[in-house]
Amino acid sequence: MRAAYVEQLGPPEAIRYGELAAPVPGPDEVLVDVGATTVNPVDVFVRSGVFRTPLEFPFVIGRDLVGTVASAGGGFAVGDAVWCNSLGHGGRQGAAAEQAAVPVDRLYPLPPGVPPEVAVAVVHPAAAAYLALFTHGGLCSGETVLAGGAAGNVGAALVVLAVRAGARVIATASAGDHDYCRELGASEVVDYRDPELTRRLAELAPDGVDLHVDTSGHNDLASAVALLAHRGRIVLMAGAQDEPVLPVGPLYMKDASVRGFAISHATTGELASAATTLNDLFSRDLLRPRAMETLPLSAAAEVHRRMERGELHGRRVVLRTGC
Incomplete structure (x- = not known):
């Protein structure tokens, strides 16, 4: 699979885009085909080493994804639209890849009709x-x-x-x-x-x-x-x-x-509680980014540079796979 990853902590220039082995989900994980991810300030902190957390290199960057289930498990069926916002730290590989193995207790259904780019941005x-x-x-x-x-x-x-x-x-x-x-x-x-x-x-x-x-x-x-x-x-x-x-x-x-x-540091229970409320607001069309830009996953390093330079100013950049 193609992924945005680092082989050591460092500046945005440390980010590589290329082929990595596809993840193999464990017994409490679901394999997800990633449609889109994004870049948060915390992703910059992890990649640079400001926020210290267990990592395994090569390390796929990124917290958030929206995608579809590729292998059934944990109550999810193949093809289900799903989202996650807590990969890429605590020993978990990140979301900036064509596939991700997501722990079942960190994976949530995406309500019908919600645009994936909108969801992953917020x-x-x-x-x-x-x-x-x-x-x-x-x-x-x-x-x-x-x-x-x-x-x-x-x-x-x-x-x-x-x-x-x-x-x-x-x-x-x-x-x-x-x-x-x-x-x-x-x-x-x-x-x-x-x-x-x-x-x-x-x-x-x-x-x-x-x-x-x-x-x-x-x-x-x-x-x-x-x-x-x-x-x-x-x-x-x-x-x-x-x-x-x-x-x-x-x-x-x-x-x-x-x-x-x-x-x-949020627990899976706390994140799940938040997800329930977010999905309710998604269903009512009450959560949307104010400004959004869509780029291919290969642009991850450039988006990290722009964020560090303070150029985004509330704009959410969505990185799509398959572009």
Whole structure:
């Protein structure tokens, strides 16, 4: 089979595209013919070595796939449309190949009528948003959520999921993205470049924010804690090399909490819970990428370069096999 892979950790130039032996599924795995995959920031972290995880070389890169079952197993029949968003780490080979052996407990059915390119573009950021809001953030109906960077891939999913759960969402985004955030369901949107950002947010949430989730990777914990309601929560889900100062006194006086979250550590049960919600939203056509580009799988190295240079800006690049 053809695959995008690395033989050692390194820069995007380490990625090769060529022939590898096809995977042989184990007793708890299903062989999938991959139709499409994509590139996430975490894929860059794994390939470069920023995120350390067990790997076996040659290592097929990539987390996410949409495809069809090639060999029946685990309740799946040949030809079933399926998806996965947790390959490519923890000793598992990745998704950027014509075939992948996927553990049964990490494989989910794709609802009828959902375009594969649309699904593969959103399953990772939307699952991250779900886990941040509910598994780690404990979001309840009627609470107020601050979604930082709400026009991005994860941020947009945060807004959609929180609104569907009955929360009020205050979003931050650049001025040109305010209408988009409102279309997603945000009640109020504030320009994150506003020099009076913290004051304006505090005015919009005079009783405080119950859940603060910032997707930008720049975690201003002093401002975040100041905005929290009594027993408010901050979920950190970006900023692998960020080292903000934690205002301990105000945090404990509010009975508040800060919790780190990396989707790579999610359990199969947590991922399955997210998948159930994502499939429901897929069926209702409520999860879609804002901007999408389709390229052949052979372009994987170039897409990694573009992501590291910061050129994608919310655009999702789908890599198709067989092109």
